[in-house]
Amino acid sequence: MTGPDRFFCADAARARGDAFAGTAPFGSVWVLIEYRRAWPANGFDGLDLDPETKTLVFAAARANRARILLVRRHGRRRPERGGRWAVLHHEGSGALRQRWGTWHRDRDLAQIVTALDSPGEPGLAPVVLVCAHGLHDACCAVRGRPVGEALSARRPDLVWECTHVGGDRFAANVVVVPDGVYYGDLDPRSAVTVIEDHLADRIRADHLRGYTTLRPPQQVAVAGVLRRFGPAGRHDYAVTATAAVDDGWRVSVSGRAPHARLLDVEVRARRTPARRLTCRGPANSSAVVYDVTSVRER
Template sequence: MTVCSDIQVEPLPGSAKRGSVFVLFEWPAGWSRDILDGDTFSQDLTSRIKATLKQAGKGTELQLIRRPGREGRDVGQLHRCYLVWAEQETMELVLLRGPEDIPALDLSGPGKNGGEVITQPLLLVCTHGKRDVCCALKGRPLAAELNDHFGNSLVWESSHMKGHRFAAVSLLMPWAYSFGRLNAEAGKQLVNAALTGQYFFPGNRGNGKLAPGEQVAELAVAQQLIDAGEDLHYGALSVVDADPKGQEHRPVAVTHEDGRTWHVELKKKEVSGVISSCGDKPKTSSVWVASEIKSPQLR
């Protein structure tokens, strides 16, 4: 059986799920195709959850999560809910009675919901089969193996996180980096690196706080540094795009916390044969690629 994620014609950089604030709510019951379409929760509750996310501002996202395997189907009386502020690299855990408690959350910043600060990272693996079969076929086995290896609530199954054509796909918290085309060995390396905050490049689709072109620029510099043997951690690079609505060949500035700045030239590239979802016809897509990285300058 050929599925959309078997067609690997697109580059991964620049395809990350966008978002800077995340509500990760433990919900082992059924996930409809879109978790906010009114079929997972009631129409009334869905409307109130949407209003809460909208009020919190652009870039606020809900992900449903569950533990891999049978144990993930038994929650008990309280549901774990992780609140993530990726800009601050902060994650908190609150316990909720059910989804009806989500609209009461204050998502304006950390420390406002009586939550426990969580210092270990979380890896969310998309297993949302109702959205696309790829995530069931490739995501569930990966989540199960990583959970067996690490345990301790490090790895969770998750609802759709964009890019099932890159399955198995995952989202690393609290930094909001997306990864794609992961196998079990790469997944283990990714989690081990995350435990010490080390930047992991293989399969990296980009930083969800950034626009696609900015994601590409950051990853281009990160690859150069890692290939040169430098020790790089999440948060060490910042990105400024002076002309985010610009056309081709615009430079994007990537700055290291030590003061070095690279200017990355971007250009658009057409990729043919892209199958967005299983059952779709192939199409041509336009992606950003890094065409030149100028030598770093010191501030």
């Protein structure tokens, strides 16, 4: 059904002007598993894998607070099982590490358990993930696959389509890992610009949902700084303190050269009216939105 009466959550969110800054889920470890067959609605949980191996991988990921995503290259699916897997870490120091392997049989995926406890290799190019999980939410396919095609044409070695990353109504969603940066509300043209800028270490506020190493008020504060002072590198601004104030937070942000400045950013939260927020979820619910009320230099 694609008629005019069908509800698309991303269309509704754009019509309302839903704010997406501060909506990146917290996390610093990702497990990627190439799976070329159809993806179940619940991703890895729904795969028909060897139960023992699946339990081991799931338990190790949970112990490391890692998110498991199924991935595939854009284009025609191949029916065979197997492919590549990866474990990606964004360490507290800011170091970015990756470990890659291959699997042919289900039990080969047990290598992921060991990889989660190993440091991984630094200096590798980031991975660009485009959510195209149509069975989870129609907008992820309708908006995500054209973005996956456009980015794959430019960076075929870096780009993968992936299962649900959160925030269906902000489709198309793109996540760069292990950098830990979420972008949303993209189309093919804007996605190419955003990712080329990202790869050049120029992050802009326009489509930024947030950094996964920060909490929502902190994400919004950094986005507010980027909007005020212009694009900057992933680690050019650091959150040095967060304090609760009367009706929100005061987030202290420190910049390094060439963005050397000390800033206090005031952030407030508000709750939206109840709305239908996803294609598959018929019930209305409200969302928390964070607003920057001031950015002051010290």
